[in-house]
Amino acid sequence: MKAIIQNHLKQIEQAEDVKILLAVESGSRAWGFPSPDSDYDVRFIYVRTNEFYLKLEKTSDVIEYMLDEELDINGWDLKKALCLLKKSNPTLFEWIASPIVYYEAPVFERIRNIAAHCFLSRPALYHYLNMARNNNREFLRRDRVRLKKYFYVLRPILACKWILARQTPPPMLFAELVEAELGREVRSIVDGLLERKAVTSELGEQEPIAALNGYIEKELSAIEEAVGHAPKQDAVPWEQLNRLFLSFLRDYE
Structure with missing residues (x-):
């Protein structure tokens, strides 16, 4: 099944003109308690070309592919992911921590490094x-x-x-x-x-x-x-996330 999923991810990259940075399993399979008939919930983070981010019109920041009842694939744009990282989005932290990784670009390590300081x-x-x-x-x-x-x-x-x-x-x-x-x-x-x-x-x-x-x-x-007694913490400054975002855009010019 892993090879099938990886092939679908390559097709998505070509069809959507994106670069996938991370693709993982989420849900019961990644949590470690699947049923015999559990489906596959594949989640990924991707980056687009510089030109895409400079468009004036509103653009989509998600890609969704429900291929069949067994395989559900969808992803978040890098910009969306980093904005959610700023808010310490728990779902994003789960993707980053998933034990089932279908693909991870070497440059994704930059996000792992900053994520360690973003948890609230x-x-x-x-x-x-x-x-x-x-x-x-x-x-x-x-x-x-x-x-x-x-x-x-x-x-x-x-x-x-x-x-x-x-x-x-x-x-x-x-x-x-x-x-x-x-x-x-x-x-x-x-x-x-x-x-x-x-x-x-x-x-x-x-x-x-x-x-x-x-x-x-x-x-x-x-x-x-x-x-109610949990400590209040300061979010990571936008400046750090902006620099990180621009570094990925330079990689994929």
Whole structure:
């Protein structure tokens, strides 16, 4: 599948007249808990020619290709990505940290270097907290629960706990978050769910797990209390990001 994805990326470069800087897997495969029928969520960052950025009219800053039910590919323009880096966008940090890399240009190391100084705890905490709360409210308070939805609540909860403890971006792999942050009282339950999810379809359901639901409600309350006390941090100056953007444009003149 990797070769197929890389071939599609080359076709996108030619069709869109762009240079891809980074292409990775996001979602359940990159988080480490795919189902047998999980699709591929490929995300990439690209740069265009200088002439494109000098156009007066509004131009698109995304490329989207939904090739079929199995393969979803889309990307962000470098300018968009750097503006989101300024805001410490958690999704962008996840792309940068993905353990499944389909392509990375050597020059992308420049972005990795500056990203290390762009992470802001508060935006990330609110992002993951809202994700956990919304998924919990929408999917776990039912008579039948889709198995994968437990992980879509647990992962952002554990990401919040990681950030509160370390003030750094959380790792992508769920296993790393579990090892560092999951309470022992539900560890065996989650391990069992992981084993089941690995052999269950995306639509697999079961009755709610009272002990796990209780753990989730307790942790959400604790995180909501702690978020307000997270330290305020200054964003990286525009000057640094502007210099970085111009360096890429010089590379692709």
